[in-house]
Amino acid sequence: MQTPTSLYLDYAATTPLLDEAREAMMPWLAGGFANASGLYAGAREARKAVDEARETLAAAVGARPEEVVFTSGGTEADNLAVKGAAWHGRDQGRDGIVISSFEHHAVLDPADWLTRFGFRVTRVPVSGDGVVDLDALRAAVDDKTAIVSVMWANNEAGTIQPVAEAAAIAHERGAVFHSDAVQALPWIPVGIADADMISLAAHKCHGPKGVGALVLRRGTRLQPLLHGGGQERGLRSSTYNTPGIAGFAAGVAAAMRDRDEAAVRVAALRDRLQDALTGRIPGAHVNAAGAPRLPNHLSVSFERIESETLLLLLDASGVAASAGSACQSGASEPSYVLRAMGVPDALASGVLRLTLGRPTTQDEVDRAADAIVAAVERLRA
Amino acid sequence: MSKVLVAMSGGVDSSVAAALLVEQGHEVTGVHLKLSDYAAPQQEGRVHGCCSVEAADDARRVAQVLDMPFYVWNLVEPFRAAVVDDFVGEYAAGRTPNPCVRCNERVKFGAVLERGLALGFDYVATGHYAVARRDGGRARLYRSADAAKDQSYVLSSIGRDALERSLFPVGPMTKDRTREIARDLSLRTADKPESFDICFVPGGDAGAFVDAAIGTRPGPIVTGDGAVVGEHGGTHRFTVGQRRGLGLATHERQFVVDIDAASNTIVVGSGELLSRRTIEAERIRWFDAPPASGAAVAVQIRAHGRVIPATLAAAGDEAAEVRLDELERGVAAGQTIAFYDGDEVLGGGIISSAR
Numbered sequence: 013m014q015t016p017t018s019l020y021l022d023y024a025a026t027t028p029l030l031d032e033a034r035e036a037m038m039p040w041l042a043g044g045f046a047n048a049s050g051l052y053a054g055a056r057e058a059r060k061a062v063d064e065a066r067e068t069l070a071a072a073v074g075a076r077p078e079e080v081v082f083t084s085g086g087t088e089a090d091n092l093a094v095k096g097a098a099w100h101g102r103d104q105g106r107d108g109i110v111i112s113s114f115e116h117h118a119v120l121d122p123a124d125w126l127t128r129f130g131f132r133v134t135r136v137p138v139s140g141d142g143v144v145d146l147d148a149l150r151a152a153v154d155d156k157t158a159i160v161s162v163m164w165a166n167n168e169a170g171t172i173q174p175v176a177e178a179a180a181i182a183h184e185r186g187a188v189f190h191s192d193a194v195q196a197l198p199w200i201p202v203g204i205a206d207a208d209m210i211s212l213a214a215h216k217c218h219g220p221k222g223v224g225a226l227v228l229r230r231g232t233r234l235q236p237l238l239h240g241g242g243q244e245r246g247l248r249s250s251t252y253n254t255p256g257i258a259g260f261a262a263g264v265a266a267a268m269r270d271r272d273e274a275a276v277r278v279a280a281l282r283d284r285l286q287d288a289l290t291g292r293i294p295g296a297h298v299n300a301a302g303a304p305r306l307p308n309h310l311s312v313s314f315e316r317i318e319s320e321t322l323l324l325l326l327d328a329s330g331v332a333a334s335a336g337s338a339c340q341s342g343a344s345e346p347s348y349v350l351r352a353m354g355v356p357d358a359l360a361s362g363v364l365r366l367t368l369g370r371p372t373t374q375d376e377v378d379r380a381a382d383a384i385v386a387a388v389e390r391l392r393a
Numbered sequence: 394m395s396k397v398l399v400a401m402s403g404g405v406d407s408s409v410a411a412a413l414l415v416e417q418g419h420e421v422t423g424v425h426l427k428l429s430d431y432a433a434p435q436q437e438g439r440v441h442g443c444c445s446v447e448a449a450d451d452a453r454r455v456a457q458v459l460d461m462p463f464y465v466w467n468l469v470e471p472f473r474a475a476v477v478d479d480f481v482g483e484y485a486a487g488r489t490p491n492p493c494v495r496c497n498e499r500v501k502f503g504a505v506l507e508r509g510l511a512l513g514f515d516y517v518a519t520g521h522y523a524v525a526r527r528d529g530g531r532a533r534l535y536r537s538a539d540a541a542k543d544q545s546y547v548l549s550s551i552g553r554d555a556l557e558r559s560l561f562p563v564g565p566m567t568k569d570r571t572r573e574i575a576r577d578l579s580l581r582t583a584d585k586p587e588s589f590d591i592c593f594v595p596g597g598d599a600g601a602f603v604d605a606a607i608g609t610r611p612g613p614i615v616t617g618d619g620a621v622v623g624e625h626g627g628t629h630r631f632t633v634g635q636r637r638g639l640g641l642a643t644h645e646r647q648f649v650v651d652i653d654a655a656s657n658t659i660v661v662g663s664g665e666l667l668s669r670r671t672i673e674a675e676r677i678r679w680f681d682a683p684p685a686s687g688a689a690v691a692v693q694i695r696a697h698g699r700v701i702p703a704t705l706a707a708a709g710d711e712a713a714e715v716r717l718d719e720l721e722r723g724v725a726a727g728q729t730i731a732f733y734d735g736d737e738v739l740g741g742g743i744i745s746s747a748r
Contacts, residue, residue: 014462342465343427
């Protein structure tokens with residue numbers, strides 16, 4: 013017997029599928045099954061849905077439709093960007109990869125893997141408030157750098173990065189600039205004007221899981237990861253995931269419609285939750301409090317608390333939240349993000365990441381605060 | 394109905410333990426303990442031991458079938474500090490540690506129990522083969538009904554407070570019965586093979602593991618009269634009573650009769666030199682008041698060793714001197730000594746010396 017989740021505060025992990033998105037998917041799950049690459053009527057219908065979705069996605073980030081490459085999600089988009097640009101860079105005599113030290117693993121691990129093949133990887137430090145150090149970035153990029161990758165907003169701390177400045181530094185040395193905007197897209201303006209490549213994921217925007225995109229500015233050259241049927245101008249072979257792509261576009265379209273209004277409303281709820289926790293719990297420290305953050309993110313560390321036990325108690329009371337990253341087995345790992353920010357281990361091990369969403373209400377926030385206060389008090393007793 | 398936290402290794406015993414607790418109507422939560430770091434994802438090849446991702450997946454799947462909450466706890470640091478470092482340190486000091494005993498004492502019925510109690514659980518359960526039963530107003534520990542599987546030895550030193558909070562649901566059954574129940578419930582762990590290795594020593598080569606931690610330390614192998622008869626790669630590679638792996642070209646059979654870590658010397662001799670009558674034990678935890686001096690007990694000094702009748706020459710809260718009724722060969726310092734009265738476990742400690 014288990015307590016069902018009644019209070020969901022893990023929207024950075026994933027979001028529920030929007031009705032609009034489900035409706036957009038349904039024709040392609042029931043009946044409309046044709047391969048979007050075919051030449052007959054049913055295929056043309058599917059292709060139309062894919063191309064309309066492409067236009068919607070492109071518009072959301074100020075790109076042209078042909079600049080959108082659909083993928084299986086944010087992770088594939090990041091892999092395609094990092095590996096694709098690195099291999100292409102090698103052909104141009106460039107072997108350097110420069111990334112921030114608190115990138116998502118979908119960027120960190122491909123970069124590490126590429127060192128096996130002789131690529132040089134430099135991890136640029138971030139400040140205590142969770143913002144990449146631009147001076148260090150400038151020092152790290154050289155004429156042999158193939159790609160620079162700095163995320164649009166960090167998935168644990170929620171901090172928004174100086175993407176335009178970082179892109180300018182990359183461009184001064186002729187390197188390609190990539191940004192993982194998976195977390196940022198639902199909440200703040202994200203545009204291809206500021207980056208050569210942007211990674212997006214549908215399920216962070218109330219779309220389905222298993223679909224994403226790499227938007228790459230025209231002229232940006234990559235080696236593909238998947239070779240085959242030549243879809244997506246040869247950059248990403250694979251039969252089109254028509255329902256996923258249609259749902260992706262519907263989710264993003266809805267997010268774009270209410271983005272600025274939702275950001276203001278959710279930020280107020282986030283602040284209310286933050287004030288309640290810091291006001292009621294002694295030894296509560298907000299991480300990255302001094303930096304611009306996504307409006308829905310709250311990373312807070314409690315002294316004398318272990319995240320693992322706190323999350324268990326919250327789960328038992330129906331509250332869904334998270335800590336740092338989880339390893340393959342599901343065990344919590346010490347947060348490398350907080351470590352990169354110089355957060356002491358004692359506080360990093362007591363971190364709680366609460367991420368709000370558009371459906372979050374004031375009542376939910378107040379109940380969450382009560383549950384967290386009660387759990388922390390119990391564990392400290 | 395109690396709130397029970399069951400430690401699920403991903404093996405058949407703890408899977409069935411969880412199932413039985415659910416069937417008994419308890420409110421059961423499963424936890425898999427991550428005790429060591431996995432190989433990095435880029436490293437190909439199988440990951441061994443109780444801490445693999447596959448083991449966590451097996452435990453999770455069983456918890457899903459039983460519809461109970463399931464978590465994986467990261468206990469890498471407590472395990473390293475309490476078990477792995479102790480293992481290396483004991484071997485380096487010329488002793489023969491028992492890491493499973495240490496893990497039960499300090500991790501499963503230490504850190505995990507402590508966490509469980511803080512979270513409001515009444516009991517911690519495991520898949521050990523031993524019987525915990527309340528008798529005479531307190532919890533008592535007995536050998537398992539399955540003599541071949543009995544694990545009371547490795548639980549002998551968990552202490553009385555932990556025992557009061559422990560459940561061993563499969564202890565009263567045979568292993569065959571456990572597998573039968575697992576098959577009846579279609580648990581995917583039903584036919585998993587037994588694990589024998591030390592979970593953090595892949596391949597079971599403890600010597601190589603300690604080598605990797607402290608390096609090889611070559612030294613002499615001598616006989617009782619001091620004659621050097623060979624060389625060894627480190628005293629940690631030997632256990633008192635050991636015969637194999639000495640690499641000596643002698644005609645008579647030679648055994649390790651003493652390990653002197655301070656002078657990095659292995660002393661060898663004939664089998665008779667291994668015979669011991671008296672054992673000194675330390676760091677004992679009794680489940681009740683220490684038995685009176687002169688009490689007749691039975692002791693076990695190896696995980697699957699025989700039962701040796703003995704007399705307690707002296708017994709204190711934490712130390713004891715034991716006179717064996719018959720001579721015993723190969724008594725290694727550092728090994729756990731468990732004290733029994735019939736099938737009941739009185740307590741356990743560590744052998745400090747024998748003569």
